[in-house]
Structures are given as structure tokens and as C-alpha cells.
Amino acid sequence: xxxxxxxxxxxxxxxxxxxxxxxxxxxxxxxxxxxxxxxxxxxxxxxxxxxxxxxxxxxxxxxxxxxxxxxxxxxxxxxxxxxxxxxxxxxxxxxxxxxxxxxxxxxxxxxxxxxxxxxxxxxxxxxxxxxxxxxxxxxxxxxxxxxxxxxxxxxxxxxxxxxxxxxxxxxxxxxxxxxxxxxxxxxxxxxxxxxxxxxxxxxxxxxxxxxxxxxxxxxxxxxxxxxxxxxxxxxxxxxxxxxxxxxxxx
Numbered sequence: 001x002x003x004x005x006x007x008x009x010x011x012x013x014x015x016x017x018x019x020x021x022x023x024x025x026x027x028x029x030x031x032x033x034x035x036x037x038x039x040x041x042x043x044x045x046x047x048x049x050x051x052x053x054x055x056x057x058x059x060x061x062x063x064x065x066x067x068x069x070x071x072x073x074x075x076x077x078x079x080x081x082x083x084x085x086x087x088x089x090x091x092x093x094x095x096x097x098x099x100x101x102x103x104x105x106x107x108x109x110x111x112x113x114x115x116x117x118x119x120x121x122x123x124x125x126x127x128x129x130x131x132x133x134x135x136x137x138x139x140x141x142x143x144x145x146x147x148x149x150x151x152x153x154x155x156x157x158x159x160x161x162x163x164x165x166x167x168x169x170x171x172x173x174x175x176x177x178x179x180x181x182x183x184x185x186x187x188x189x190x191x192x193x194x195x196x197x198x199x200x201x202x203x204x205x206x207x208x209x210x211x212x213x214x215x216x217x218x219x220x221x222x223x224x225x226x227x228x229x230x231x232x233x234x235x236x237x238x239x240x241x242x243x244x245x246x247x248x249x250x
Contacts, residue, residue: 024248031245038238051231054224059216060084064232066239071232075216082215083143083178086158086225088233090138138225142217145174153177154212158225163217168200168208169193 055062060082063072073084137159145151151174155167171177171191197205212218 028245028248031241031248035238035241035245038234038241042234042238047231048227050220050223050227054220058220058224060221067236069236071228073221077215079146080215081145083145084217084221085141086138086229088229088236091136091229091233136226136229138229140217140225142212143174143177144215145177150174151177156212156217158222161219161222163209163212163219163222165197165205165209165212167193168197 054060058073060073060075063074069087069089070085071087075082137157140154140156140158140163142154142156143151144154150170150172153167153169153171153176154165155169157164157166169177169191176191197208200208
């Protein structure tokens with residue numbers, strides 16, 4: 001009675017092992033296919049002109065560490081140090097406008113000639129809307145600091161070739177503008193941040209925007225950031241695929 005039981009147990013383990021190996025090989029094949037596909041896309045794509053122009057003509061130094069989500073642009077003007085950061089996490093967190101099911105046509109409406117024409121028109125319009133969709137809005141954290149004078153922290157958005165300022169803070173301690181540690185966040189929460197930017201006098205808003213433009217925070221940067229964010233996300237995705245493939249194959 002023992003021998004059949006032992007044989008059955010061994011056979012079951014063998015099948016489980018075979019199933020595991022098969023799953024690993026299928027996953028490995030899919031990862032290789034994805035890598036090949038992404039490589040072909042990268043080979044056929046050219047770097048956007050906005051990235052080339054900005055890197056060639058801007059005074060900002062690009063700091064992009066592989067494997068990290070955040071990207072930094074840094075420059076010095078006199079005694080000022082300007083640091084601008086943005087993150088590819090904005091791509092993952094972006095939620096396009098939801099599809100309105102109430103506007104969808106019923107099967108009965110589609111069966112009519114008028115319904116078919118309307119459906120075709122809506123499909124063409126949807127395709128045009130998709131092609132003309134605005135770029136994903138990218139959050140910018142801008143810090144301008146002077147030795148012993150504190151720092152100005154500007155929260156802004158780069159979208160459609162425009163820098164949109166949302167908040168304009170001042171901190172005596174520059175660490176509050178740079179650090180995301182609990183201590184810095186708590187300290188910053190106790191400081192009066194200033195009124196919302198949109199509630200300021202219009203002339204004051206315009207002068208603050210000009211203050212940023214004089215420091216190279218302009219349309220060229222607004223075009224560069226979303227395009228570079230796409231390129232970096234694609235690069236990081238390929239690296240992730242390669243790392244997972246190597247792990248599964250090991």
C-alpha cells in the first residue's frame with residue numbers, strides 16, 4: 001500500500017514542477033517579446049526637437065539618475081541657486097476624462113441609417129480628439145535660494161507649452177522647500193505660505209511670472225519637461241523589463 005502512495009506523491013510533485021517551469025518559460029518569452037518591441041520603437045523614434053533645443057540652449061544642468069523617478073534641473077545665477085524637479089510618477093497618476101456612457105447610442109439607434117451616420121461622425125470626432133489630446137500635465141517644484149536669505153518655493157504646472165503658477169511660498173529655512181522628510185513637512189505646515197497665487201493682484205502675478213521667465217523658466221522648459229518625461233518613462237520601462245527578464249531567467 002505504501003509504494004503506490006509514494007509513486008503518486010512523486011508524480012504530483014513532478015507535474016507541479018513541470019507546470020512551474022512552463023509558466024516561467026512563457027513569462028520569459030513574453031518579456032523578450034516586449035523588449036524587442038520596445039527596442040524597435042526606440043530605434044525608429046527620434047528625440048523630440050523640444051528636448052534637443054532645451055539641452056543645447058539652456059543654462060540648466062540636467063540631473064537624471066537611472067532607476068529614479070525624479071529628474072532635476074539646476075543652475076546658478078549670481079548668488080542664487082535654482083533647482084527644479086519633476087517626476088515621471090505624474091504619468092502613472094494621470095487620469096484622462098472618463099467616457100460618458102450616457103452619450104452612447106443604443107443598438108436600436110445604431111440600426112437606423114441616421115444612427116449609423118451619426119455613429120461614424122462621432123467616431124471620426126473621437127479620433128481627432130484623441131490625436132489632439134493635450135500632453136499630460138507635469139508638476140514642477142521650483143526652489144530659488146540665496147545663502148542666508150532663505151528660499152522661494154514655487155509650485156507650478158507645465159502643460160501645453162505654458163508654465164502655470166499655482167503657489168508662491170517663502171521659507172527662511174531652505175530645507176523646508178527641498179526636503180520631504182516628516183520633520184520638514186511638519187515645519188513647513190506651521191509657516192504662513194502666502195495667499196493662493198490666483199488671488200494676488202494681477203500686476204503682481206504678471207511680475208512674478210516675469211521673475212521666473214528671467215530665470216529660464218519659460219515656454220521652452222514647458223515644452224521640454226513633458227517630452228523628456230515621456231522619454232525617461234520609456235527608458236525606465238525598458239530597464240524594468242530587462243531586470244525582470246534576467247531575474248526570471250536566473
